[in-house]
Every structure is written in C-alpha cells, then in structure tokens.
C-alpha cells in the first residue's frame with residue numbers, strides 16, 4: 001500500500017483549521033490555520049512535522065482562496081509535503097450540526113450537502129462556514145472522497161425524554177426544535193480512550209466527560225453511548241463558557257430585549273459573544289487571564305471562576321443522577337487538559353460521589369493521558385487530551401476503505 005493521505009478541515013466564519021495525516025501510520029504530516037479570512041491581513045500558519053513553523057500574512061477574501069493557498073504551500077518545493085493534489089485520498093470535514101439526519105459520518109454527495117444546508121438555520125455561526133469549506137475543498141480536490149463528520153452524531157443515541165424540550169410539541173414537529181448536543185467527536189474519542197487506558201470494556205462503564213475549551217459541554221456516556229449532554233439545539237446551552245452564557249432563565253431574553261430595546265441580532269450577540277467568563281469578569285474569555293487575575297485578588301475574575309466551576313459541578317451531579325452512578329470522570333480540551341486549578345476546584349466538592357483527587361498528579365503538566373485520582377478513589381478521574389482531527393481522519397479512512405472494497 002502506497003499510503004493514504006487524509007486532509008482534515010474545520011472551517012469557522014473567518015478561519016480554516018487544517019491537518020494532513022498519513023493514515024497508514026496515523027502520523028501528522030502538517031497542520032495549521034488560516035485566520036482573519038475576509039481581510040487584507042489574513043494569516044496563514046503552517047507547521048510541517050520536523051520543520052520550523054511558517055507564518056504568512058496576505059489578503060485572503062474567502063475560504064476558496066484560503067484553501068488554495070494552503071494547498072499551494074503544501075505542494076511547494078520548499079515545504080514538499082505533497083507533490084500533487086491527487087495524493088490527497090480523502091478530505092474529512094468537521095460539520096457542527098447534522099440535525100436529525102446523521103448519526104454517523106457520511107460521504108458528501110448532493111443529498112448530504114442539501115441536508116447540511118437545511119441545518120444552517122439551527123447553527124448559522126458554524127454550518128454556513130462548514131459548507132463554504134466543503135465547497136472550496138470539493139472544487140479544489142475533486143478527485144478526493146469528501147466525508148462529513150458531525151459534532152451532533154454521537155449524541156443521536158440520547159433517549160427522547162432527554163432530548164425533548166417541554167415546549168408545545170408542534171415546535172418539534174415543525175422545526176425539529178430539540179436537544180442535539182455538540183463536541184460529539186471529542187466526547188466519543190475521549191470516552192473510548194478512557195476505556196482503553198483503564199483496560200476495561202466501555203460497555204461496563206458510566207462515564208462523564210467534560211470537554212471544556214472555548215466552547216464547553218459535559219456528556220453522560222453509558223455503555224459507550226451518549227445518553228445526555230449539556231449543549232442543546234445550539235452550542236449556547238449548558239455550561240458557562242468563554243463568551244457564551246450557557247443556561248439562563250429564558251424569560252430574561254424578552255425582558256432584556258424590551259428594557260434595552262435590543263434587536264434579535266443584538267441579544268444573540270450578547271449571549272454568544274459578550275457573556276460567560278468575559279461578561280462576568282469584564283477582563284477576558286481566556287481562562288489563563290481569569291486565573292491570574294483571580295489570584296491577584298480581582299473580585300470579578302474570582303466570581304467568574306467560582307460560577308464557572310460551580311456550574312460544571314452541578315452538571316456532573318445531575319449526570320450521576322441521570323445514570324445512577326459514575327465510574328469515570330474525564331477532563332479534556334483547552335481548559336480541561338491544562339488547568340489544574342479548574343480540575344481541582346471541580347473535584348474538591350464531589351467527595352460525596354467518592355472522588356478523591358491526587359494533588360500531585362493533578363498538578364503535573366503533561367500532554368499524556370493520565371489518571372489524577374488516588375488509588376482509593378471510587379471514581380477514576382482522567383485527563384485525556386482530545387483529538388477531534390484524528391477521529392475525523394479515522395472516519396474518513398473507514399469510508400474510503402468501504403467504497404474501495
């Protein structure tokens with residue numbers, strides 16, 4: 001076998017994150033990001049394994065141009081990652097919202113594209129750029145198999161009573177208003193890694209996985225299947241996040257709109273971009289900044305941190321109730337993997353569930369999968385670095401192999 005190169009693309013409204021894998025060895029050949037698309041000072045970052053990172057600034061007005069620059073760089077003689085675009089066998093696209101259409105990864109054909117289009121309304125911030133990325137990649141890599149991997153797919157196993165909202169039923173029937181959940185690729189990956197780490201069959205485990213990065217969600221996973229998760233119809237529900245408010249009393253929305261004379265767009269922006277850690281601290285959405293300010297006595301940063309941790313604890317508690325138990329608690333993503341303080345503060349007041357943290361292990365700064373609970377803890381507390389890109393690449397490889405059988 002000559003190898004199988006798979007390109008992973010994760011498009012945001014003004015960015016393209018990309019990673020090129022050689023899937024016969026699951027090794028990363030190159031990775032990077034194009035930022036500030038739509039401006040004359042867009043930035044392309046590329047890191048080719050074994051070489052110095054490269055940063056270029058230029059005008060990039062849309063995703064088509066962004067992707068074509070990335071491909072040219074990968075094919076350039078200096079970088080020499082690939083000789084020609086034909087070498088890329090598959091492109092795996094992260095698609096955030098798959099609605100009720102998709103419970104697993106699929107090859108993108110016109111019908112799939114149409115279904116992704118139809119979910120734009122449910123996640124406009126994510127699905128529209130995802131579709132732009134698909135269009136750009138399909139036109140520039142026409143020979144490759146294009147695969148969509150959905151954030152929502154893993155959560156399609158939730159029982160009806162967990163995903164329905166107690167609103168008039170007609171809203172579900174007409175508009176499919178229900179809980180979908182997100183970060184599914186990550187929750188699936190870390191739960192499978194946790195079972196492998198513990199050398200136990202996943203079918204025996206009740207796992208609670210905390211994906212806390214910029215966006216943040218908790219999932220309850222029983223027998224390897226998602227049974228509940230804190231994000232909802234959109235990635236706004238649930239935990240307090242960097243700039244998103246998470247759960248609030250829904251009556252606040254019309255009240256604030258009336259009092260402040262806000263438009264729909266303004267109130268959405270308030271809840272998505274000006275709330276969470278940033279809204280409470282008035283300082284930053286970045287947990288590193290919040291932690292430092294709190295340590296120096298900044299009262300609002302302290303409050304933001306207290307609220308953030310308290311909410312995670314409450315959701316964990318509710319999922320212990322949902323599953324009637326918890327064997328494993330996982331921390332992952334930017335905050336979960338790196339903040340020993342957040343992990344400590346979340347776990348400190350969960351001793352009633354039998355959680356005992358090993359402070360020494362928790363303080364260690366390492367990139368590896370590891371246990372941070374004591375040997376007598378009733379719950380295994382693990383830090384598992386997530387790898388959504390590898391998971392997407394594996395799904396793409398699986399589908400390519402299926403069609404070439």
Ligand SMILES: Nc1ncnc2c1ncn2[C@@H]1O[C@H](COP(=O)(O)OP(=O)(O)O)[C@@H](O)[C@H]1O
Nearest residue numbers: 212213214215285286287288333334335338339
């Ligand atoms: N050492 C650290 N301590 C605390 N928080 C950290 C640390 N490193 C990264 N983070 C947090 O991780 C967040 C980014 O998480 P990440 O999962 O990479 O986000 P996303 O993929 O959603 O953009 C940042 O907002 C930052 O606050």
Ligand SMILES: CC(=O)OP(=O)(O)O
Nearest residue numbers: 182183214215216235
């Ligand atoms: C769905 C979601 O919130 O994604 P991210 O964490 O990448 O913003």
Ligand SMILES: [Mg+2]
Nearest residue numbers: 213214215333
């Ligand atoms: Mg992320």
